[in-house]
Amino acid sequence: MKALRNSIVVLLMVALLAVAGCGKPAAESGQTGPAPASAVVVKDGLGREVKIDGEVKSIVSSYGIALHMVVALGAADRIEAIDVPSMKSDFFKATIPQSAQGKSVGSPQELNIEEVAALEPDLVLVPGRNQEMVESLSKRGIPVFGVVAETPEELNSTMLNLGKALGREKTAREFVDYYDATIKDVKERLAGIDEAQRPNVYLVGPMGALSTCSSDMYQHELIQLCGGTNVAAQLQGKLDGHGWLEIPAEQLIAWDPDVIVVVQYASGVKPEDILSDNRFKNVKAVKNKQVYWFPSHLNPWDYPSPQAVLGVKWLAATLHPDRFPGVDMQAEADEFFNRFYGKSFTSMGGKL
Amino acid sequence: MKPRRLMLLGLLALAATALLTMLVGRYSADLPTVLKIIELHLFHIPIPDDLVSADIVVWSVRLPRMLMAAMVGAALSASGAVLQGLFRNPLVSPDILGVSSGASFGAGLAILLVGTSTLAVSFSAFAGGLLAVTLAYQIGRRGQNTITTLVLAGVIVSALFSAALSFLKYVADPYEQLPAIVFWTMGGFNNIDWGDVGRSFPLVIGGLLLLYLFRWHLNLLALGEEEAMGLGVNVKKALPVFVVLATLVVAASISACGTIGWVGLVVPHMARIMIGPDHKHLLPFSMIVGAVFMLLMDTLARSITGAEIPISIMTSLLGAPFLAYLLLREQDKEWSS
Numbered sequence: 208m209k210a211l212r213n214s215i216v217v218l219l220m221v222a223l224l225a226v227a228g229c230g231k232p233a234a235e236s237g238q239t240g241p242a243p244a245s246a247v248v249v250k251d252g253l254g255r256e257v258k259i260d261g262e263v264k265s266i267v268s269s270y271g272i273a274l275h276m277v278v279a280l281g282a283a284d285r286i287e288a289i290d291v292p293s294m295k296s297d298f299f300k301a302t303i304p305q306s307a308q309g310k311s312v313g314s315p316q317e318l319n320i321e322e323v324a325a326l327e328p329d330l331v332l333v334p335g336r337n338q339e340m341v342e343s344l345s346k347r348g349i350p351v352f353g354v355v356a357e358t359p360e361e362l363n364s365t366m367l368n369l370g371k372a373l374g375r376e377k378t379a380r381e382f383v384d385y386y387d388a389t390i391k392d393v394k395e396r397l398a399g400i401d402e403a404q405r406p407n408v409y410l411v412g413p414m415g416a417l418s419t420c421s422s423d424m425y426q427h428e429l430i431q432l433c434g435g436t437n438v439a440a441q442l443q444g445k446l447d448g449h450g451w452l453e454i455p456a457e458q459l460i461a462w463d464p465d466v467i468v469v470v471q472y473a474s475g476v477k478p479e480d481i482l483s484d485n486r487f488k489n490v491k492a493v494k495n496k497q498v499y500w501f502p503s504h505l506n507p508w509d510y511p512s513p514q515a516v517l518g519v520k521w522l523a524a525t526l527h528p529d530r531f532p533g534v535d536m537q538a539e540a541d542e543f544f545n546r547f548y549g550k551s552f553t554s555m556g557g558k559l
Numbered sequence: 560m561k562p563r564r565l566m567l568l569g570l571l572a573l574a575a576t577a578l579l580t581m582l583v584g585r586y587s588a589d590l591p592t593v594l595k596i597i598e599l600h601l602f603h604i605p606i607p608d609d610l611v612s613a614d615i616v617v618w619s620v621r622l623p624r625m626l627m628a629a630m631v632g633a634a635l636s637a638s639g640a641v642l643q644g645l646f647r648n649p650l651v652s653p654d655i656l657g658v659s660s661g662a663s664f665g666a667g668l669a670i671l672l673v674g675t676s677t678l679a680v681s682f683s684a685f686a687g688g689l690l691a692v693t694l695a696y697q698i699g700r701r702g703q704n705t706i707t708t709l710v711l712a713g714v715i716v717s718a719l720f721s722a723a724l725s726f727l728k729y730v731a732d733p734y735e736q737l738p739a740i741v742f743w744t745m746g747g748f749n750n751i752d753w754g755d756v757g758r759s760f761p762l763v764i765g766g767l768l769l770l771y772l773f774r775w776h777l778n779l780l781a782l783g784e785e786e787a788m789g790l791g792v793n794v795k796k797a798l799p800v801f802v803v804l805a806t807l808v809v810a811a812s813i814s815a816c817g818t819i820g821w822v823g824l825v826v827p828h829m830a831r832i833m834i835g836p837d838h839k840h841l842l843p844f845s846m847i848v849g850a851v852f853m854l855l856m857d858t859l860a861r862s863i864t865g866a867e868i869p870i871s872i873m874t875s876l877l878g879a880p881f882l883a884y885l886l887l888r889e890q891d892k893e894w895s896s
Contacts, residue, residue, distance in 0.1 A: 292732040316737075317729060413735040414742050417749055421866075442866050451738055455749055455861040457586040457616045472735045486619055486752070489611045 249368040252335040252355025259350060259372050263329040266373075269318045269340075271296065273332035273354040275512035276366060278302045279382060279547040280375040287326055288312045298506040301555045302548055323349060330372060356511040357425050359390065359432075366513070382547060386516045390432070393523045396530045397434040406526050408435035409464035409492070410501070410509075412451040413473045416481055417459065424450035425511040426470075433523035434530075438462040456486050466526060467492040468501045470509055499525060502536070505557040517543055521559070562840040565833060569847035573629070576854045580625045583862050586616045593617050619752065625854065627751040627759065631816055632826070632853025633846035634763050634808040637770055639823035640830065640845040641805045644781040644838055645798065646706050652824035653809040656709070656802065657716035659818045661691020662810060664720040666817070667727040667740045677750065680743065681758075681814040688810035691716050696802065705784065705798065745869040746817030748857050755815045762811035766804050767846060773800070777838035819853075821874045825882050826852055832885045852878070 247259045266282065268274045269290040275298075277286060283302050288310035293299050300308065312326075313319040315334050320343060323331055328349070333340050335353030344351040352372060356362040363383045370379020408430045412418035420426040421442040430437040439462075442452055467490075469478050478498040487493045501509045501518065508518030517540050524531035536559055540552035548555075581593050588596075592610070596617045599606055606614045638653040646655070653659070665687020666680050673679040699705070699712030724744075731737040776797050779787045784794050809823070829852075830845040856873040 291730055295732070314729060314731075412738075414738045415750065417867075418738070418742075439865070442864070444866075452866040453742065453747070453749060454866050455585055456620045457584050457861075458865055460612055460616055460620070461586040463612075472732075486615055489615060 247371060249352075249372045250364075251352040251368060252361060252365050253338070253341065253353040255341070255345075255353065257350060257352050257372065259330065261329075263373050265326070265328045266330050266332065267312055267323055267326055267328040268293075268332040269312055270315050270332055270334045270354055271299075272356060272510065272512045273334075273352075273369075274299060274303070275506065275514065276354065276356075276369055277332070277373070279513035280366070280370050280373055280378050281547075281549070282373045282375055283549075285373070287328055288322070290314050296506065297504075297556060301550060318344070320344065320347065332369075358428060358511070359386070362386070362511050362513075362515065378547075382513060385543075385546075386513075389516050389520055393433065393519055397523060397527060400434055400527070402436075404527075405434055405436045406465035407438050407462065408526065409438050409459065409462060409467045411467060411469040411473055411476060411481070413470060414451055414453060415473065416476045416484065416487075417456060418451050418453050418473075421450040421452050425515075426509055429509060429515075429519065429522060433519060433526055435466065435522070435526045438464050459487065460490060463490055464492050465495075465497060467498040468509075468522070468525075469498065470501050470507060471504050472507055500559070502559040503540070503552075503557055505552070505555055513547060514540075514543065562834050562837075562844075566840065566844055566847070569844060569851070573847055573851050573854075576851050577625055577629065580628075580854050580858050581617060581621055583858050584616070584621065585862065585865065586613070588613045588617055623753045623756045624748045624751045624857070626756050627816060628748050628853045628857040629850040630756075630759065630763050631748075631812040631819065632822060632849040632851070633767060634812045634849075635819065635823040636826035636830070636845040636849025636852075637767055637842060638805040638809045640827035640838070640842055641770060641777065641801055643827055644777045644841075645801055645805075646710060647781060647783065648710070649828070650824075651710070653805065654717065654820075654823070656695045656713040656806060657691035657720060658688045658806055658809050659813065660717045660720035660724065662688035662813050663744045663818055664724045664727070665690070666743045666814075667724050667731075670736050670739045670743065671727055671731060677755075681755075684743075684817075685810050685814035687720070688813065689806065691720055692802070692806045692810075696799070705794075709802075743817045745871055746813065746819040747860070747867060747870045748816050749861070749867050751816065759811050759815045763808050766808035766811070770801070770804050770808070771843060771846075773804075774838050774842045777801070777842065781836075781838065818871075819874060820871045821878050822849060822853060825874075825878045828882055829885055832889050 248256050249259065251257050264285060265287045266277060266285050267288045268277065268286065271290065271293045274289060274293055277283060284304055286303050286307045289299065289303065289307055291311045291314050294308060294311065312322050315337065318333060318340050323344070324347065331344055331349055331351045332354055333351060335355035341351050341353045352369065354365055356365050363386060366379050366382055370376045410420050410426055410430065412420055419439045420437070421444055422437065422440050423443055427437045427440065439454065444452065467481060469476060469481065478500055481487055481498050482493055482496065492498055502521055506514055508514050508521060520534070520539060521536050524534045524536065537553065540557060544550060544552040544555070582588070582590060592613050596610065596614050600618060635653060642651045642653060642655060643649060662684040666684040669680045669683035695709065695712040695716040698715065699709035701708065728737060728740055731740055776792060779790050779792045780794065780797060787794050826849045827845050830848045831841055834840050834844045856870055856877065860868045860870045860873045
């Protein structure tokens, strides 16, 4: 028995070595191959130059925000595999091919490089903040695009570059125009408000009622853009790579915000919880019942992805209803979803 | 005489720190306001409108947080003192039998399966902590030298649960679950309310009281198994009682506030340097020093900036140099008799 077991172990080790040995040259060969005439070079979110040889027919993504972008660019049918967290999203269930929904390549933090190499995708999308993964993929000759979209400008430039890489420049341009037009409209409607008219806004982040966005985050820009003042504006810094910070309970009471918005991916806390929390009963937003979900439960509008444009309009209209008379966000969302995601928001089961 | 005076001094320091804790923070409330609020509550007088916010801060936020921090500080330190004596090893802390890694795994599992609701997370953390120690104990009690195998079993179980937690982090949703797990494992007192204090109080205070009452056994056990046996202590019975109690107070504590590093390891040493190795004094004094230390660190964590600084950063950043200072000053004293 023992001899048999030992020989199996040895066999396994030999097999492993053989696989590892074969894998390398195969992967490296992609790097040195001559570029066809149709090669395109685009800049990714990290400012790296990414060379695309010919048409991108298959995409692997390890990042939900990148997936949203691909869907908005009308290239959902080319997605081959996605990250584990994105598999749970109802939005992706409605938009991404069935075959890709069951195939995972890991998480935004950790990609299974072997799995990716086996799929031989034409393009891999990863979060730009994960520099290590970008490097280790490109070292192996796998074309990789680091997606960064922490500001409206970065969102637009990433959409344009990704559109170029996927041969969907027209759609990318259309999106950027739509985005810019919405921002312009919001800015015009909010023109002339002074500091006193800006409500103090507290945004509840994903770690519970006492987590909020520091001024290093997109959500902070969003509040300022929509005519509010982020009560946590003085906070800076990132913890473990994300800018969600925890504040002491008494700090929230001291800030006394006028409006509280709760992101829907904050699974532990709902607006009702904040309204009924004894600690916050004397906070203005709670007294005046100004505590809202940040839409939507289908996909978040508060983080930097194409549908964030809806979030801009929603927050501005919520903070300044007098300047947005008659705005119907459900209808606006339907229009946007029809145009960029191919199905209406309502038909996917979307609610604000 | 000297230990008794030190103990009295410690209690005075604890009272002063507790008062300071009530006065300091991001919301400014002065001494008369704090005293007034306490008076209103003691005599069941309705809170006037202009004091509502101050009342919430002082009575519903700071007071339960202060009680919990003091309780957890005392529990971690007492547990550390007991286990260091029991295992006759200065590097032992409550984590040695896997409580912390078991509790962290339990919390992570609840965050993934149930969501970030505090009740489910703390229950699961408590269960995970106890499960880890039970496993370690079952593995460790086999073999000749109980104490060495027990420590080894603790290391094994810790490694297992840490790996399992890493796996949970790997599959966790990076936007909602991962930050929640990371924040839980860092620990802190920010979300403590009267409910948490009420739930942890019986287990922690009950456990500490029993440890205090049995503390004279510890001096004998600290001599080693054979000597203790020779002096009439039933090691096979006494050892599990101490292990269970030391685990219980820690599991009940960290199920409410997450894992807080360094306190259980370092505070017993501080106490030992100040009062000596006799467990009769060392155990209660460790509790007092632990409570004061935790209160001070927590007050710093919530007041230095507008954001909460994870308390484990404070406990190691200030605890390590302080222990080094004590060591340098009292070089001639041994850590144990």
